Amino acid sequence: MDYQALYQQKLTTADEAVKVVKSGDWVDYTWCTNHPIALDKALAARQNELTDVKVRGGVTMWMPEIAKAEDAGEHFAWHSWHCSGIDRKIIAKGMGYFSPMRYSELPRFYREHLDPVDVVMLQVTPMDKHGNFNFGLACSHLADMLARAKRVIVEVNQNLPWVYGLTGTEINIQDVTYVVEGDNPPIAQLSAGGPATEVDKAVANLVVPQIPNGACLQLGIGGMPNAIGAMIAQSDLKDLSVHTEMYVDAFVDMAAAGKITGRHKALDKGRQVFAFAAGTQKLYDYVDRNPDVMAAPVDYTNDVHVMAQIDNFISINNAIDMDLFGQVNAESAGIKHISGTGGQLDFAMGAYLSKGGKSFICMSSTVTGKDGTVKSRIVPTLTPGSICTDPRSCTHYIVTEYGMVCMKGLSTWQRAEAAISIAHPDFREQLIKDAEKMGIWRRSNK
Numbered sequence: 441m442d443y444q445a446l447y448q449q450k451l452t453t454a455d456e457a458v459k460v461v462k463s464g465d466w467v468d469y470t471w472c473t474n475h476p477i478a479l480d481k482a483l484a485a486r487q488n489e490l491t492d493v494k495v496r497g498g499v500t501m502w503m504p505e506i507a508k509a510e511d512a513g514e515h516f517a518w519h520s521w522h523c524s525g526i527d528r529k530i531i532a533k534g535m536g537y538f539s540p541m542r543y544s545e546l547p548r549f550y551r552e553h554l555d556p557v558d559v560v561m562l563q564v565t566p567m568d569k570h571g572n573f574n575f576g577l578a579c580s581h582l583a584d585m586l587a588r589a590k591r592v593i594v595e596v597n598q599n600l601p602w603v604y605g606l607t608g609t610e611i612n613i614q615d616v617t618y619v620v621e622g623d624n625p626p627i628a629q630l631s632a633g634g635p636a637t638e639v640d641k642a643v644a645n646l647v648v649p650q651i652p653n654g655a656c657l658q659l660g661i662g663g664m665p666n667a668i669g670a671m672i673a674q675s676d677l678k679d680l681s682v683h684t685e686m687y688v689d690a691f692v693d694m695a696a697a698g699k700i701t702g703r704h705k706a707l708d709k710g711r712q713v714f715a716f717a718a719g720t721q722k723l724y725d726y727v728d729r730n731p732d733v734m735a736a737p738v739d740y741t742n743d744v745h746v747m748a749q750i751d752n753f754i755s756i757n758n759a760i761d762m763d764l765f766g767q768v769n770a771e772s773a774g775i776k777h778i779s780g781t782g783g784q785l786d787f788a789m790g791a792y793l794s795k796g797g798k799s800f801i802c803m804s805s806t807v808t809g810k811d812g813t814v815k816s817r818i819v820p821t822l823t824p825g826s827i828c829t830d831p832r833s834c835t836h837y838i839v840t841e842y843g844m845v846c847m848k849g850l851s852t853w854q855r856a857e858a859a860i861s862i863a864h865p866d867f868r869e870q871l872i873k874d875a876e877k878m879g880i881w882r883r884s885n886k
């Protein structure tokens with residue numbers, strides 16, 4: 441097969457390629473750093489010819505051009521599988537919606553439950569001599585989406601790292617409708633976060649001693665898991681391995697500090713496995729053609745049966761709040777949608793199935809609102825409209841700067857007592873009164 445000839449045959453401009461989109465279509469921008477740029481701009485330029493175009497994406501790193509116009513919502517509707525701050529802005533504008541998912545199930549949604557996508561547009565690496573374009577930073581659910589897509593337009597970006605993978609990390613020119621060469625913009629970066637706060641350090645000081653040498657790590661999205669990861673990089677831990685959904689800078693720091701060998705991992709020995717990656721240029725340089733890392737579809741990385749086979753699996757995630765029943769909300773503030781379930785529930789359940797495995801949900805005990813009001817993250821009941829990300833039956837360790845409690849096996853009053861013991865002291869008395877009213881407080885000697 442003459443792949444170069446095929447490439448030339450399918451090469452076109454962004455303006456020409458997006459002409460395949462019709463009113464009423466479902467268009468997929470794929471995921472995070474792989475959202476299209478030149479194609480998005482060209483599609484936005486066609487706004488006035490189009491109505492009811494539904495566009496999917498997730499963990500959106502920059503404001504899509506199609507969402508910028510004041511009347512954008514009359515032409516396009518945005519559907520996010522997982523909200524970043526940008527997705528929140530699109531939703532606030534009234535043209536965006538969240539699509540709930542447990543991330544491990546997303547490939548199956550595309551295989552079984554969703555109609556084939558009319559047009560997929562994504563950034564990919566340049567083509568190799570075998571006619572393949574690599575998905576770079578997002579393996580995730582892309583292969584299953586692309587397998588059923590009616591049309592696929594790839595936008596080549598020379599700056600996208602080539603990430604070796606298990607399967608589902610490339611698309612061949614034969615399966616592509618059009619190739620567009622973009623302007624090769626730098627890959628969008630996610631800040632590694634500021635220095636760890638005193639609260640982050642207090643939480644890390646409780647979690648890190650729970651991690652044995654040889655453990656396998658998953659770090660969730662958000663500030664605190666990454667601060668803990670950075671502190672693991674400076675710890676005395678050794679022979680760690682990585683099996684995660686999202687690969688972040690903290691893992692690169694751990695690898696640079698010689699903490700990661702992957703030698704005790706029963707599966708994918710020696711490889712750091714992830715479904716997608718987002719971070720700074722340091723991370724992008726590290727993962728590029730690096731045999732130490734391996735991208736894999738999210739129904740592999742987030743499969744509880746896979747995690748169960750890896751001993752000492754340690755999962756560290758962040759939450760918005762938790763009620764006295766032990767229900768964890770990691771995705772909304774009442775009806776205000778913030779992020780999504782993502783892989784949190786997958787990892788909370790999977791880590792517990794691993795021999796020696798532990799799942800940690802970490803949070804600061806309080807949060808300060810934009811008006812300066814300090815609120816407890818340990819609340820009597822979840823705020824009406826808030827989402828239960830992890831049901832009380834699935835949580836393991838809950839950690840704040842005031843302590844760490846294991847929720848497994850506890851009755852309702854013991855859960856309430858455990859939750860209150862890690863609340864900020866200023867809120868404990870009120871929480872006890874609330875628990876009494878709720879019939880889940882038992883007078884004890886504490």
Ligand SMILES: CC(=O)SCCNC(=O)CCNC(=O)[C@H](O)C(C)(C)COP(=O)(O)OP(=O)(O)OC[C@H]1O[C@@H](n2cnc3c(N)ncnc32)[C@H](O)[C@@H]1OP(=O)(O)O
Pocket residue numbers: 525658659660661662663664684685686757758759760761770771773778779780781782783784785787807817
């Ligand atoms: C990735 C893996 O490998 S798998 C599993 C990981 N996935 C998950 O855990 C999914 C769910 N979790 C998450 O999405 C994140 O961890 C979060 C949202 C809980 C925390 O992420 P962070 O980026 O640290 O959140 P941050 O503190 O910046 O808060 C995000 C927003 O929520 C708001 N917020 C946070 N807590 C509260 C609260 N209790 N009440 C009201 N608003 C709140 C913040 O003000 C901020 O809003 P803004 O953008 O309008 O300013």
Ligand SMILES: CCCC(=O)O
Pocket residue numbers: 499522543661685686780781782783784
């Ligand atoms: C789905 C994106 C990251 C997460 O799991 O929170």
